Amino acid sequence: MTKTSSAVSRVAREIEGIEGLFSEVTTATSQLAETTTKFLKDNPNHPDRHELALLIDKVFFDWYKAKSTIETVTSSLRALSRNAKLVEDAMSGI
Numbered sequence: 001m002t003k004t005s006s007a008v009s010r011v012a013r014e015i016e017g018i019e020g021l022f023s024e025v026t027t028a029t030s031q032l033a034e035t036t037t038k039f040l041k042d043n044p045n046h047p048d049r050h051e052l053a054l055l056i057d058k059v060f061f062d063w064y065k066a067k068s069t070i071e072t073v074t075s076s077l078r079a080l081s082r083n084a085k086l087v088e089d090a091m092s093g094i
Contacts, residue, residue, distance in 0.1 A: 026067075040053060
């Protein structure tokens with residue numbers, strides 16, 4: 001295994017850990033949305049109602065950006081690993 005493959009493997013394991021932690025973020029974000037929705041329904045005249053609704057939208061937007069970034073990094077690492085392996089295999093046949 002080359003340094004590239006070894007490094008990619010280590011990073012891939014860390015990403016798997018981050019994905020696990022991110023599922024906790026997803027759960028917490030969903031719970032926050034439910035609590036906020038209930039609060040807004042129960043308090044239709046709250047003075048910060050509009051701002052609170054905008055903030056919860058921002059939370060979901062930020063969650064989506066984080067999720068997309070993790071997926072992009074994971075996909076890129078898989079491609080890097082696959083291509084590094086192809087290079088290693090090609091060189092071992094020389």
